[in-house]
Amino acid sequence: MRGAQRRQPAGEADAVTEVFGSAAAGGSDMLLDAPLIQAVQESGASAGMVFLLPPGDSRLHLTVMTGISQRIVAPWERMRLAGSVPVSDAVRERRLVWVAGHEEMARRYPRAALALPYAFALATAPISADGTEWGGLALLWPGSHPPELSPREHDSLRACCHHLGLLLQHAADTGHPVLPGPEPRIIPALRTRAPGTAEALAAFDFAERLPQGCCALDLDGRITFLTATAAELVGATVGELRGALPWEALPWLRDPVFEDHYRAAVISRQPVSFTALRPPDRWLSFHLHPDDGGISVLITPAPTDQPADLPTDGPADRPTDADRPADGPGQSRPAGPAAPSRTDVLYHLLHLAAALTEAVGVQDVTERVANQIMPAFGIQALALTTAAEGRLRIVGHRGFTTGVLDHFEGLTLTADTPVVRVLSSGVPSFFDTFEDLRRAYPDAVLHDDMAAWAFLPLIASGAPVGSLVLAYDRPFPWSPQERAMLTSLAGLVAQALDRALLYDTKHRLARSLQAGLLPTALPRIPGLDVAARYLPAGRVTDIGGDFYDLIRLGDRTAAAAIGDVQGHNVNAAALMGQVRTAVHATAGASPGEVLARTNRLLTDLDAGLLTSCLYVHLDLAEHRARMASAGHPPPLLRHPDGYTEILTLPPGLLLGIDPDTDYPMTEITLRPGSVLALYTDGLVETPGGDIEEEIAVLAGHLARSGPPPMETLADDLLRRTGLPSPLHDDVALLLIGAQADDDGGND
Incomplete structure (x- = not known):
């Protein structure tokens, strides 16, 4: 709510x-x-x-x-x-x-x-x-x-x-x-006390007198303080290092393992030590001591006989500047708080690879790809496209304006544009500047002031399923390593997008079929104000078995039914359609007889799926309702004064178990102004919760919900219930409001 x-x-x-x-x-x-x-x-x-x-x-x-x-x-x-x-x-x-x-x-x-x-x-x-x-x-x-x-x-x-x-x-x-x-x-971290000027100077002098190097990092890993000894040990000046990230300022610390040590210390809040080789032959020990405000680092010379498994960056195995990016993914990327390091990129991509295994629909894939790739590479805009019926379709995006998307949406697959060509050729394209793009495509138009682009084909099982477009708002020289990394990454995205397209197609088909099995509209019955809601579960692609119905029997009589077939698949939907048909065919008989006949039908079908059902016969002339239940959650009755009760009905067996089951009938008074609420268990069941307590909570929400009409009351009740998103199970709700007789009579 x-x-x-x-x-x-x-x-x-x-x-x-x-x-x-x-x-x-x-x-x-x-x-x-x-x-x-x-x-x-x-x-x-x-x-x-x-x-x-x-x-x-x-x-x-x-x-x-x-x-x-x-x-x-x-x-x-x-x-x-x-x-x-x-x-x-x-x-x-x-x-x-x-x-x-x-x-x-x-x-x-x-x-x-x-x-x-x-x-x-x-x-x-x-x-x-x-x-x-x-x-x-x-x-x-x-x-x-x-x-x-x-x-x-x-x-x-x-x-x-x-x-x-x-x-x-x-x-x-x-x-x-x-x-x-x-x-x-x-x-920012709160300090219990702030040192005075004299105390701060004394602390500085103390650190400078130590034979070891002293350094302080903030929680982001930036150097906030270091002594001259520390700067001399690592081979730089205090001015060069203050405010910098060590693994960016010192080339020999650029191996991701060193930033990983910092992350381990800041997250675990436990001391971490490691040894690194400052080329050509000086070994240094780093001792990291974290707290809530940052990390204190002690730097000391280390023995020269270091274990063979430590990163050495020696002449034989040290990557050259041409072999790896300098400051994260791109060498020319401006330094700043948002500039991602190599470790940032690695963890983002690990996270993306794992996240894509759980992605379902196309929008889900877009969200996960954008959430990881954009911060990992500092990208400003992203779009996912597919081809359908000979035209380009944009299925997900972030960062581009609507005008840009409208320009490319619906392009024919013969258009001479990079986003179309990458689909047909399967070859990625990288453009460092708009001038590079204009040389390859003379008719190119600058959109959203973007200055660099990557167009990556998304190929799954040897066939193109779409393309991934990435854009920067500044010139960006794509390094060979970045091109290779993004091209490989596109393969992961392609597999996820292929699954997502299939999921969405199946999902739309399932929902359309399910909508066809439910009433398109409830009949208008004098003396009744009714409203129904159906909310599908969010984690399933198949069809649920929840159903509701309202049947006009005569001028002053009607019937209502609600039920839930076990499962989320085509079999459940088919059985749900048969249950609705059986109830319709026998409506007008006593509630117990309607359920008994439907039960015998389901038992003969031997579908193997359990079904709950609640059937209500409404006599509007007498202001009465007779009902019977086959293992369904109890209905709620809100009286005209707002008092709401849970109607305890004799529990009948679920349909389809025993052909000889009897279903006892209960009769209640349904005064004008009363509201009868029928619902399925998806509205009241939560993992680990007590369903009886949840039903009581629902009754309280109904008591406090607004007045009629029922359409407004239904929306208010669902808001108050605060259903999780996505739903764990389908939800069906049928509200029946008894109105006063046309002549104003009341019982």
Whole structure:
């Protein structure tokens, strides 16, 4: 539910209002700072992150973080709610997720373990208020953390989520919703005290007098302080190194293994040591000591007899400048906070390779490719295309304007453009500048001020399935290594896109078939106001077996039915159609007889699928309803005064088990102004939840939902229920509102 009202205790509401008012002037996401910092401090965590779930979005956005580098968590800045990562599981399943260490992470979340192969513990929990999921909280602890959360840590986590939920709810209710920015905001580490000038100078003198080299890195890995001895040991000046990343400023530290040591220290919060060879023959030992604010590094000369398995960068095996990129993927890329290093690229690509194995639809593939390739290579725009019926189709994009997409959408496959030619030739094209592009294609037009392009063919099973277009807003000299890496990467994308196109085709066919099996419209029956909703499960490509129906029997009588056939496949849909037909054929008989006849039919068919069903006979003249259930969730009855009860019906066996089963009938009064709610279990079942408690919660939502008409009431009820996205199961809902007689009579 988004923006639902919640009655808060007076003290709690005042506190929320005070915090909101004090932070609103500085940007609404600052509301999240104090609870996050408090949770990190009270729990002893080393880092904390808040992810928001904007209204209508199916992705979690990293919004505020502290204690960790943005470079390291970049692969998780936007995550699908349906994804298999701890914070997505926590929000989707509304539970706390605890991962005690890297071994457990590798077992439960192999993709995350591959991209973060370090020792750390993690807890994630949903941020919610009054049934609305607003996002999730993640806290990290050092790798030395015990295997279980302590009660204090658990309480800090829960309290923070509760506080954040109230703040986000209040912000939305008062017209100031907190939305994620284009990039996560970083809260600097808090220091318990700030040294005075004299103390700072004394500390500087102390470090300078040491015979070893001393160096400090911030959480991003940049050098914030180093002594002259440290600069002399590594062969540079203090001015050259201050503010730089060591593996960018020192060519002999450019092997990704050295940046990996820094990442291990900053994430695990444990000391890390390694030895490196400063060419031609000087061995140095580096000892990294991390804390919440950064890393202290001690540099000392090392013995010359180093183990053979350490990276040596010696003359025989040291890559030359021509063999590898200098500052990340491109040698000429400007230095700056966003410039990715070789390790950034490697981890992004590892993350992408694992993520693509889980991608389903084309939009899913686009999101995963854009989320990893664009930050890994500093790319500004990306588009995925396919060919259909002799024309180019853009199936996914990010960074390009609509005008550019409109220009290329629908091009014939005979057009002389690079995006079309790469489809027909299967040969990638790289253009460092617009002048290069114009020389190859004289009619080329500059779009979106992009200055460099890569056009990569996507080939699966020997056949082209599409192309990948990448663009920079500045000239970009593609190195041979980058060209080879992107060309290989295109093969992974091609396989995922091929599967996704097949998935989407199958998905559309399944949904069209399912829609054809459900009523296209409910009949208009005097004395009844009705509304129905059907929501398909989001994780399946096949057809579900949920159904509903409303049948006009006479001028003052009608019948309603709702049911659920086990499974999500064509067999379930076919059986669902047969159940609907059987109910229609016998409608008008007593409810128990309708179910008994339908049961005998299903037993004879021996379909092997269990089916629940609830049938209701409505007598509008007498304001009564008679009903029988075959193992279906109980209906809800909201009385005219708003009181809502769960109707306990005698439980009959599911259809299709025993041909001789009897289905007892129950009769109720359905006064004008009453609402009868029929639903399938997808509306009330959650993993690990108690279905009876969930039904009681649904009854409470119905009691508090708005007044008729039923169409509005149905939407309000679904909003209040706060269904997860994607759904775990199909959801069918049928609301039946009893209206007053035309002459105004009432019983």
